[in-house]
Amino acid sequence: xxxxxxxxxxxxxxxxxxxxxxxxxxxxxxxxxxxxxxxxxxxxxxxxxxxxxxxxxxxxxxxxxxxxxxxxxxxxxxxxxxxxxxxxxxxxxxxxxxxxxxxxxxxxxxxxxxxxxxxxxxxxxxxxxxxxxxxxxxxxxxxxxxxxxxxxxxxxxxxxxxxxxxxxxxxxxxxxxxxxxxxxxxxxxxxxxxxxxxxxxxxxxx
Numbered sequence: 001x002x003x004x005x006x007x008x009x010x011x012x013x014x015x016x017x018x019x020x021x022x023x024x025x026x027x028x029x030x031x032x033x034x035x036x037x038x039x040x041x042x043x044x045x046x047x048x049x050x051x052x053x054x055x056x057x058x059x060x061x062x063x064x065x066x067x068x069x070x071x072x073x074x075x076x077x078x079x080x081x082x083x084x085x086x087x088x089x090x091x092x093x094x095x096x097x098x099x100x101x102x103x104x105x106x107x108x109x110x111x112x113x114x115x116x117x118x119x120x121x122x123x124x125x126x127x128x129x130x131x132x133x134x135x136x137x138x139x140x141x142x143x144x145x146x147x148x149x150x151x152x153x154x155x156x157x158x159x160x161x162x163x164x165x166x167x168x169x170x171x172x173x174x175x176x177x178x179x180x181x182x183x184x185x186x187x188x189x190x191x192x193x194x195x196x197x198x199x200x201x202x203x204x205x206x
Contacts, residue, residue, distance in 0.1 A: 001102065003203045004062040006033040007055065009048070011041040011069045014172040015114050019068075021180035026200050041069050045082065052090035052105075064203050065092070065105045068196065070113045083107035095199055106199045111192040115152040116145040117183075118175065119159075120190030124182035131163040137189075145190040 006027070010016050016037040023033050038044040048067065055065060067083055080096070087094045087105040094105045110117060118125060122137035136142055136159060148155045157170035166175065185197050 002062055003064050004031060005060070006031065006064050006066055006200075006203075007059075008033055008035045008066045008068065009044060009051065010035060010037050011044040012039075012172075013037045014176040015068060015110075017173055018114065018117070018176040018180040021177070022183060022185065023200075025183070026185050026197060028204060031204075041072065044069055048083070049086045049090065052086055052092065056091050059104070066200070067105065067107045069109060071109045071111045071192075072113065076109060076111065079109060080107060083109075095202060101202070101205055103202075106203070108196040108199055109192060110196070111146040111190075112148070113152045114176070115156045115172075116148065117188065117190050117193040117196075118179045119145040119148070119152060119156060120188040120193050121179070121183045122189075123187065124179050124184070125159075127182040128178040129160060129163065129165050131165070132159065146192050 006023075008019060008023070010019065016035045019035055027033065038047065052065070059065070067087075069079070069083075071079060084094055084096055084107055087107065088097055092105045093100070093103045094107060095103045096107070097103070119142055122134050125136075126132050126134045141148065141155060142159070145152065153170060153172065156175065157166060160166045160170065160175070185193075188194060188197070
């Protein structure tokens with residue numbers, strides 16, 4: 001079955017803005033997508049079961065669903081199990097629940113937050129904010145984006161403010177839009193981004 005469309009559910013508007021720029025770099029040119037943002041992670045998780053049940057009643061055979069949320073301080077395995085359970089109880093197959101190459105729902109988690117994906121592409125950050133030296137990525141705090149302690153958005157804010165950007169505090173939507181414009185998916189050093197990217201690619205190996 002050829003996949004022609006993705007329905008992508010994200011927890012907040014900054015993620016929608018980022019994926020608006022990133023998905024065309026990841027998807028085959030003939031695949032369309034629509035992004036749906038929620039009012040935060042708790043809103044997404046609260047509404048997800050009903051949203052999936054709705055999809056189950058009408059989703060075309062050549063459409064697929066992607067759910068993306070931040071890990072934050074949650075246990076990653078517990079959060080992933082919740083997402084998987086919602087999909088399976090709604091009658092969908094997920095990438096993790098089947099040994100078949102054909103599945104309908106892809107659940108992915110940004111660790112610990114979406115900003116780790118931005119920090120995973122040092123070149124994109126430097127292109128978006130030219131005062132920042134690419135060598136920042138070799139500093140201990142930024143070397144492993146998914147392992148940053150104390151919040152990845154705080155780490156990004158510190159980096160940008162240190163060079164005179166976002167002096168009033170990190171504007172997450174503006175940063176997401178600006179950095180993602182320059183991001184190259186194949187170069188990203190965030191393991192959770194690469195897991196997301198690989199999951200998307202798996203839709204097209206059916």
